Amino acid sequence: MLxxxxxxxxxxxxxxxxxxxxxxxxxxxxxxxxxxxxRVIYPSGTFWISKDSGRYSSNSYVVYLYIAxxxxxxxxxxxxxPFYILPIEPLKSTYAPGKGDWTIPTWKNTLIxxxxxNYSDTIRKIKETSKLQNNWNSYNAVNISKTTxxxxxxxxxxxxxxxxxxxxxxxxxxxxxxxxxxxxxxWDIKKKELEVIIxxxxxKDISFLRSYKDDxxxxxxxxxxxxxxxxxxxxxxxx
Amino acid sequence: MSPMSERIxxxxxIIDVEDDDDLYRRIHPHFQKENGKISSAVFKQxxxxxxxxxxxxxxxxxxxxxxPDFGLASIVTRSVRNLxxxxxxxxxxxxxxxxxxxxxxTDATAKKLTNYARLVI
Numbered sequence: 252m253l254x255x256x257x258x259x260x261x262x263x264x265x266x267x268x269x270x271x272x273x274x275x276x277x278x279x280x281x282x283x284x285x286x287x288x289x290r291v292i293y294p295s296g297t298f299w300i301s302k303d304s305g306r307y308s309s310n311s312y313v314v315y316l317y318i319a320x321x322x323x324x325x326x327x328x329x330x331x332x333p334f335y336i337l338p339i340e341p342l343k344s345t346y347a348p349g350k351g352d353w354t355i356p357t358w359k360n361t362l363i364x365x366x367x368x369n370y371s372d373t374i375r376k377i378k379e380t381s382k383l384q385n386n387w388n389s390y391n392a393v394n395i396s397k398t399t400x401x402x403x404x405x406x407x408x409x410x411x412x413x414x415x416x417x418x419x420x421x422x423x424x425x426x427x428x429x430x431x432x433x434x435x436x437x438w439d440i441k442k443k444e445l446e447v448i449i450x451x452x453x454x455k456d457i458s459f460l461r462s463y464k465d466d467x468x469x470x471x472x473x474x475x476x477x478x479x480x481x482x483x484x485x486x487x488x489x490x
Numbered sequence: 491m492s493p494m495s496e497r498i499x500x501x502x503x504i505i506d507v508e509d510d511d512d513l514y515r516r517i518h519p520h521f522q523k524e525n526g527k528i529s530s531a532v533f534k535q536x537x538x539x540x541x542x543x544x545x546x547x548x549x550x551x552x553x554x555x556x557x558p559d560f561g562l563a564s565i566v567t568r569s570v571r572n573l574x575x576x577x578x579x580x581x582x583x584x585x586x587x588x589x590x591x592x593x594x595x596t597d598a599t600a601k602k603l604t605n606y607a608r609l610v611i
Binding site: 392435444 | 540
């Protein structure tokens with residue numbers, strides 16, 4: 252996946268394994284605690300983000316972590332991602348509590364913030380599929396895994412981002428869990444309908460179904476950009 | 491047919507599901523949209539078949555007895571068979587009205603089934 256989009260503190264903790272030297276491309280939560288300067292607690296202890304953290308290149312950050320329990324500083328370098336444009340100027344600085352005067356450089360990614368703010372209901376509905384336990388539909392449906400939910404979040408963000416570049420607003424989809432553990436996004440605008448299925452397995456392609464009256468078109472995609480024409484069809488010139 | 495089903499068949503009367511018979515499918519609240527429509531995921535399968543209740547052998551209330559918060563969709567058997575799917579009565583120990591929709595239910599087929607269905611509850 253292009254990036255690991257995290258939606259809550261628990262997920263943030265889970266993405267900082269102690270010995271890793273690289274991170275997947277910057278997540279919303281990483282930016283969040285870069286902005287707030289909050290202390291982050293994760294299973295192996297407490298760490299603060301060092302004042303030396305900051306932009307490494309135009310497409311990546313480097314984060315230096317001071318680990319309280321060992322006194323060590325670990326560096327985590329985000330991978331370059333040509334699809335992810337990071338803002339240039341820092342907006343504000345803040346200080347971490349407790350350990351001297353660490354200065355935490357901050358950046359604000361308006362794209363992620365816009366997505367989080369404007370699609371909060373959709374993000375919440377994806378997360379709520381975690382509450383569906385086995386046999387939730389009374390016909391032996393299985394639950395929705397965390398990785399499937401994350402992939403669904405990521406995919407939706409990518410659609411939002413791609414349309415945003417074209418100055419098009421992504422309509423909010425209806426989110427539904429499928430009995431086989433997949434997540435389905437549905438758009439229904441006047442007589443035009445589009446379904447996109449995020450499969451329960453990463454090995455399967457994302458599939459879609461476009462329908463208009465009695466006309467149906469089914470396909471599969473490997474990249475979100477392949478769906479753009481269908482979304483534009485859905486949105487524009489609706490009856 | 492499984493041995494259990496074979497024994498059931500021999501002791502319980504299996505009825506023919508006629509084209510005009512209604513079929514019930516339970517709808518989890520999660521599938522219900524704000525505009526009153528239901529998601530096509532209602533008719534998506536995990537098994538090689540879809541379970542239904544043959545309406546003439548039960549009541550809406552009985553179909554929902556174990557799922558009181560669910561809705562109920564009804565679809566005419568003819569509509570299902572017109573999609574090249576098979577429909578037949580297959581009683582279970584705990585549900586005499588139980589039946590099967592069998593066949594390759596693609597995403598488009600599930601969508602069509604949804605369009606043909608009507609909400610009972």
